[in-house]
Amino acid sequence: MKLKNIWYLLCFFFFPCPISFSQINKDEAAILKVFQEEERTWNEHDLEGYVALYAPLDSTRMILSKGVAAGKENILAFYKKYWPPEKMGNLKLTNESLERISKKYYYVTGYFQVSYPDGKMTHGRYSGLMKKWKGKWYIYTDHSG
Numbered sequence: 001m002k003l004k005n006i007w008y009l010l011c012f013f014f015f016p017c018p019i020s021f022s023q024i025n026k027d028e029a030a031i032l033k034v035f036q037e038e039e040r041t042w043n044e045h046d047l048e049g050y051v052a053l054y055a056p057l058d059s060t061r062m063i064l065s066k067g068v069a070a071g072k073e074n075i076l077a078f079y080k081k082y083w084p085p086e087k088m089g090n091l092k093l094t095n096e097s098l099e100r101i102s103k104k105y106y107y108v109t110g111y112f113q114v115s116y117p118d119g120k121m122t123h124g125r126y127s128g129l130m131k132k133w134k135g136k137w138y139i140y141t142d143h144s145g
Helices: 003-014 026-043 047-051 072-082
Strands: 061-064 067-070 090-100 105-115 121-133 136-144
Touching: 026 047, 026 090, 026 105, 026 121, 026 136, 047 072, 061 072, 067 072, 105 136
Parallel strands: 061 136
Antiparallel strands: 061 067, 090 105, 105 121, 121 136
């Protein structure tokens, strides 16, 4: 075995090494924090806090089965109409996949699961765009199904 290969084995199993196999950059870490905040605000039934994670732009949109809600006010109105606190349940987002499109956009996909007190559950996939606006990451386009 070559000395170089032995070094990698020692490094991998025994020593903290400067090589990381699953590093994420600052933008990806910030986006993942948005998803954590999304779970927290939903689970606290805080719709205003939840929708605050959407970009404060008129072009921000949520794709629905019967159309599109554009702008934060319309998105919030949708959630208030169709997701009263007793229907919200407990949200868990998993298996997020982040793909950089540009310095200001990431394409994201993952799974959602909502558990209800009566034992029922809703689950599916989500996708969308995250947008960096004024130095902060926001949900820009959201689609769940």
